[in-house]
Every structure is written in structure tokens, then in C-alpha cells.
Amino acid sequence: MIAKHKGEIPVIVLLLPFLAGIYGALFCLNTNNTFALPALIVLSLLFIGLNLIYTLLRVYKVRWLGRSLISMILFLLGWFVTTQHNELNKADHFSKKPAQQCVVTITSEPKVKDDLVRFTADIKQSINNGEVNKTSGTLLITIKDELAKNLFYGEELLIPAKYTTVDPPYNPGEFNYKQYLANKNVHYQAFFYPKQYKIITAGKGNPIIAYALQLRQKLVNKLKANMQDTTAIAVASTLILGYKADLSNDILQAYSKTGTIHILSVSGGHVAIIYLLLGWVLSFLNGHKRGRIFKAILIIGLIWAYALLTGFSPAVYRAAVMISLVITGKTYSRYINNLNLLAASAFALLLYDPFLLTDVGFQLSYLAVGGLVVFQPIVYNWFTFKNRIADKIWLACSVSIAAQVITFPLSAYYFHQFPVYFLVSNLLIAIPIIVIMYSGLLLMMLPQMSFVSKALGYLLEHSILLMNKALAFIEHSPYASIGKIWLNTFEYLLLYAIIIFVFYFLYDKKKWLINVALACMLVFSISIKLKQYKANNTQSVTFLNLRKHTGIVFKDGNQGVVLTDLPETDKNFKYSIQPGLDSSRVTDYKVYPLNKNIQLPYLLKQGNLIAFQNKKLLLLNDSSQIQSIPQQLGINYLYIGDDAFVDTAIVKNKTLIIAGSNSDKYIAGFKENVKNMQVNYKILKRNKSVCIVSNPYK
Numbered sequence: 001m002i003a004k005h006k007g008e009i010p011v012i013v014l015l016l017p018f019l020a021g022i023y024g025a026l027f028c029l030n031t032n033n034t035f036a037l038p039a040l041i042v043l044s045l046l047f048i049g050l051n052l053i054y055t056l057l058r059v060y061k062v063r064w065l066g067r068s069l070i071s072m073i074l075f076l077l078g079w080f081v082t083t084q085h086n087e088l089n090k091a092d093h094f095s096k097k098p099a100q101q102c103v104v105t106i107t108s109e110p111k112v113k114d115d116l117v118r119f120t121a122d123i124k125q126s127i128n129n130g131e132v133n134k135t136s137g138t139l140l141i142t143i144k145d146e147l148a149k150n151l152f153y154g155e156e157l158l159i160p161a162k163y164t165t166v167d168p169p170y171n172p173g174e175f176n177y178k179q180y181l182a183n184k185n186v187h188y189q190a191f192f193y194p195k196q197y198k199i200i201t202a203g204k205g206n207p208i209i210a211y212a213l214q215l216r217q218k219l220v221n222k223l224k225a226n227m228q229d230t231t232a233i234a235v236a237s238t239l240i241l242g243y244k245a246d247l248s249n250d251i252l253q254a255y256s257k258t259g260t261i262h263i264l265s266v267s268g269g270h271v272a273i274i275y276l277l278l279g280w281v282l283s284f285l286n287g288h289k290r291g292r293i294f295k296a297i298l299i300i301g302l303i304w305a306y307a308l309l310t311g312f313s314p315a316v317y318r319a320a321v322m323i324s325l326v327i328t329g330k331t332y333s334r335y336i337n338n339l340n341l342l343a344a345s346a347f348a349l350l351l352y353d354p355f356l357l358t359d360v361g362f363q364l365s366y367l368a369v370g371g372l373v374v375f376q377p378i379v380y381n382w383f384t385f386k387n388r389i390a391d392k393i394w395l396a397c398s399v400s401i402a403a404q405v406i407t408f409p410l411s412a413y414y415f416h417q418f419p420v421y422f423l424v425s426n427l428l429i430a431i432p433i434i435v436i437m438y439s440g441l442l443l444m445m446l447p448q449m450s451f452v453s454k455a456l457g458y459l460l461e462h463s464i465l466l467m468n469k470a471l472a473f474i475e476h477s478p479y480a481s482i483g484k485i486w487l488n489t490f491e492y493l494l495l496y497a498i499i500i501f502v503f504y505f506l507y508d509k510k511k512w513l514i515n516v517a518l519a520c521m522l523v524f525s526i527s528i529k530l531k532q533y534k535a536n537n538t539q540s541v542t543f544l545n546l547r548k549h550t551g552i553v554f555k556d557g558n559q560g561v562v563l564t565d566l567p568e569t570d571k572n573f574k575y576s577i578q579p580g581l582d583s584s585r586v587t588d589y590k591v592y593p594l595n596k597n598i599q600l601p602y603l604l605k606q607g608n609l610i611a612f613q614n615k616k617l618l619l620l621n622d623s624s625q626i627q628s629i630p631q632q633l634g635i636n637y638l639y640i641g642d643d644a645f646v647d648t649a650i651v652k653n654k655t656l657i658i659a660g661s662n663s664d665k666y667i668a669g670f671k672e673n674v675k676n677m678q679v680n681y682k683i684l685k686r687n688k689s690v691c692i693v694s695n696p697y698k
Helices: 010-028 036-052 063-085 146-150 177-182 207-226 230-241 249-257 268-281 283-287 289-309 314-331 338-352 354-358 360-374 376-380 388-415 422-445 450-475 489-508 511-536 571-583 664-674
Strands: 101-106 111-113 116-128 131-134 138-143 156-160 188-192 198-201 417-419 481-483 539-543 551-556 559-564 588-592 603-606 609-612 615-620 637-640 655-658 680-683 690-693
Touching: 010 063, 010 338, 010 354, 036 063, 063 338, 063 354, 101 138, 156 188, 207 230, 207 289, 207 422, 207 450, 230 249, 230 422, 230 450, 249 417, 249 450, 268 283, 268 289, 268 314, 268 422, 283 289, 289 314, 314 338, 314 360, 338 354, 338 360, 354 360, 360 376, 360 388, 376 388, 376 489, 388 417, 388 422, 388 489, 422 450, 489 511, 551 571, 559 571, 664 680
Parallel strands: 138 188, 559 588, 615 637, 637 655, 655 680
Antiparallel strands: 101 116, 101 156, 111 116, 116 131, 116 138, 156 198, 417 481, 539 551, 539 690, 551 559, 603 609, 609 615
16 A cells, blocks of 8 residues: 555654654664753644644744644654653662662563573662662563572562673674663663572562463463473464463574564464454454444454463554554544554554664564555566466465565664575465464363363464474575675665665656666665675784683684684574674684694694784683793784783783683782783773784785
8 A cells, every 4th residue: 555645644754753753862862851851842832822823823824834843843752752761861760879789570571591580670679778769770680590480570579789781792793782681771680699589579560461471371381281292382382472481592593594483473463363363253243333343342452462461572562553443443434544554553652662663573563564565565466367376375475575575674684694485485384374373272262171172282283393394394495595694774774775766666667766776776786895895805813702711713804713612503602703703704714622723824823822914823821821932933912811820021012812711800910910011901801802903905
């Protein structure tokens, strides 16, 4: 549904300055309300006043004035709600008051992974020298305790006021967990052991959410009672209820590489399936006006109940709000523009929580639905089939193509891959997903009946296993996905410009549209080639911060050597080293242990001595207590780890890299020893990695 002019989509037009205000408060300037609230009040009063006396002043002749005022008001509103929502701007935030203990309430369902229990909690009170103060703010808490696995939402705890800020990414390409939590309004974290916390009471959370979480856990247990395969149980729990605690990384990878990861996030598609089911079941109420109203109220209520049950993810938020508006409009026979409904739901959600705009799921969800509304009719009109079955298949294909095209730039930007066979995989899961949803919902709605429940569980389990086998086959097919796609913000915005202008050309057939698309494509290609040229003609050494481990990356164009004590299969390697290799376009690399001798055209390692290009590096650890270094060796860098002994007499004219594996006591002593010396040193512990570019753009 494409609007012919902006008058058809007024909510979209009004949403844009509101979004700009949110982005301004989040990213561009300091987030404070010193100007936003007064300016918002003044402009709002001015707008109201002009509307009251617009005839007298003949304001209607100055059309731009009203549009400008509305845009400025919405911009300031977006700025204001964002700064108000930011916990750090509140005067009673727990980080602004000294405390010895804190009283907290668990606000999320505790997640158990191995021997760790993790959850978020609201800081309600701080206690300092017996004085109790009311506080606010959210804390991410991790507890290493077997008994902590029995904690649940709404419990009140007494904890010591020992918390730290979340660490930023230390290595190239590493996931920014600090920013991820900040986008959820979480800025501090705490780690506790047994007997460091005390349960005060329970039932302090929202009773509706508490009931929903308890009910969801009962339904998960019901799935476990009627199914046997643990993988199928995990997929069913995630797909139907949004319960992801039991989902393995292998399953996530299989769905991600085949372009079907969206079905593991309870979203608009799931809500649409439930809406269609409820509409069919309650179709007998369509004959009377009051019956239609009752049907609308009942369906809306049940959809919101399902949204609550699944944890209120952004995608479910959006779907529940949008479908509620659609149902209301259809009940009263109103014309509905889906783009307006989409914008209205986004405005309502962002007014409640402006930080949702930074949520990847929220962004992808709205883009996917917007793509379906705007692009799907264009794609569907590419081909016409007289055969009804062929037409239905092409309809499904057009839906998948439209959603994938509009979400590709953003998903490539965040996840760095593209599923080649997304069309095949989405068609393959179309029928199984409907069977899974309906059989799963029926199993959970009906009381436990031996034969019926087991039969539904069997159908549900084998539908999931069949779907998993089909996706596994696609995942392991040749060229199943294109990985290691690293785009910057400018490049993914260019991709969106190309997509929009190409589809607009296919719709309107104006020559200037394709010319602009080609120009954007040229700029995009130049940007990619420049990055590739830079990567292929750069030599560098990167000393990584791997905390208790060691990691050094030697890059020579697209070749590289990783010197580390971590195996390549270790999760720390994949989290902290692999992204840096991929983002710097090191495609041909080898991983060596620290004690391995290496002989390559661009790197030579003999014992603890390394020669790379025109630089020499000496590794010092607890097993290499070198008293002196001959000057003729020409050592440029000393890499010191494991609290190794270093005679300060040998550090002259050398750069010292103090690894993160050194203890705090050792680092403090080192600083004391060299404070009166002219020593160039870099400390990796709690600092970003050190990258030394030896010969860029040769």
C-alpha cells in the first residue's frame, strides 16, 4: 500500500520529527532537560494560542508556520521523554548516594546458565550507616550460587552496595555489551557469591507479570511432560512462549544461517496466526453488530494476554498494538492505512519507552512490516500465475522477498551475514510453523488428558524435528550464507537508499529514480573498495585485552598470525578475537600457541623473540626471567605477562605492553618502579587493546 501523497500518511509525517528528537537525545548531544521542557511548554502554548485566534491574525495564510511548530513540538517531545526515561538523569539514582547495602526487587525472570544466575533488579532503598534512603535505578546482578536458582520475579533482596560499571569493548570488532545494556537503561552490574545476599520477602513485583511468568513456567513444564526430545522442547518453548532459557547455540546458528531466525522471536507473525485462529473460532459473532463488538473486545484482550505471556518483546508490542487498531477500525468499518497504523503503534511504544528505538528487534520488526506493506505488492506484481496453487506460492515468495530485502542492510550491519537460501527455507517452514503453533497452543489450552495431550505432543515434537532437519540440510548446503559482512553506518544507509530508489522506480518508472540509485551504488562500491584496499595494504600488530589470557594478532594484508593460549574453538576466541580478524579482512590466518616457533615470509618467531616486518618483539612471562637484553637485538617492544620479573634497567628506549594477565598488585608495583623514569608503556588490563600500524597503504 503506497501513499500517493503525504496527506494519506499523516502519522508517518508526524512521527519523523519525534524520532529525530529521540535520536538527538540519545546520540547527538548531552541528554539534559534544561532547555527541552521550557521550550516544549512555550511552543505548545504558542500553538494553542495561534489556533484560538488564527482567524483574527490570519494565520491560515502562513501555512508553513503550523507545520513548523508541530515539528518542533514533536522534536522536543521526543527529546524530553528520552532524557526523562534515562535513569542516570534522576536525582535519586542509587549511584549518586553512598551506601553500604541496598534493598532490591527482582524485575526480570532469572536466567540460569551453568552455575550462574542472572537477572535485573530495581534498587528501591540504599542503607548507609543505618540511614535508609529511597533510591531508583536498575542493576544487572549475577550470582554464583546453587540456591540462587530458586530465585524468582518479585522477590526482594538485601545485597551489599558493591557494583561496577559495565566494561566497554576492549578489542576490535568486539560486541559492545556496555552499549547494549545502556540501551536497556542498565549502567551498572554486580557479582555475588553465597551468603552475600539475603532474601527479605516475595511478591513485590507487578502481580500480573508475576502471574504470567508463573503460568509460562507451568506451560513449559507441560511441554516437557508431553515431549521427549530436549531440542524440540527448547524450540517449542521459544517459538510459542518466548522462553529462550533452554535454547542451544547450535540451534540459533542453524536458524540464523538459513534466514529463519525470526520465527524464534515471538513476533507479529505469531500474533497474526493467533488472530486468524481466533477470528475463525469466533466467526459466528459476525452476524450482529453487538456480536462484532464483543468479538473485537475478546480478540484484543486475548492477544494482549498472549503478549504478556511471551514477555512483551518489542515485536509483540508492535503487533499487539497494530492488530488492536486494525480490529477496532474494521469493527467500525473505517478506512485503514496500514502505514498510519504502523506509525501510530511506534509512536505509542516510543512514548512509553523511547529506548526501544535502539533495540535491534524493534528496528527489524518495523522495517519488515513496512517492507511488507510497501514492497510486497510491487514484488507480487512481477509475475502473474493463473494456477491458484502457483499463485499462492508466489504470494508467499513475495512476502519473504519483501521482508528480506528491507531488513538486509540492517541485519548485515548488526549480524554480518546474509542467508542465500532464505526463500527456500522460509517456504519450507511455512506449513510446519502453522502446525507447530496450532498444535502447541491446543496442547497448552486443553487440560492434561493422557491420550490427547501425548498425541498433540507427538505431533508438535515431530513437526519441529522435521523442520530442524530441513533447516540443517539447507545450513550445510554449499554457499548457504555469506558471512563476514562488515558495513559502516554510511554504507548501510546507502544500501537503504539504493533499495528505496530501485523499488520506487519499479513502481513509478521515472528515469531520475534509477539514476539516483545507480549513483548511490557507485558511491557504495567505491567505499567498499577503499576499505578493501586499506585492509590489503596494511601491516599491524594488535595486542589484545583477553583478561587472564594472551592474544597478539600480526596482520599482513589479508594474511595473519594469531599468537594466543586460547584454542580456536573457545568461546572467548570467537567473542574477542574472531570479530577483529573479520572486521579487518584477515581471511587467511593461522593460530599458534605461545611456545610455538614460526617461520613465515612476513613473521619469524624463535623462542620468545619475534621479528615482524621491521619491528622486533620480546615476550616476557613467568618462565622467561631475562636479566639483560643485548642492544644489537634492536628490541622495539616488550610484552610482559604473568607477573614476569623485569629489570627496569632493560626497558630503556622500548615500548612496554603490560598484559591483562598480570595481577593488580604487580601492575601497581610496576607503576611505582617506573614513575620517575622515562618509560613508554601501555597497560591492557581494563583498557582497550593496543594496535600498532607499521606500514599502512604501502
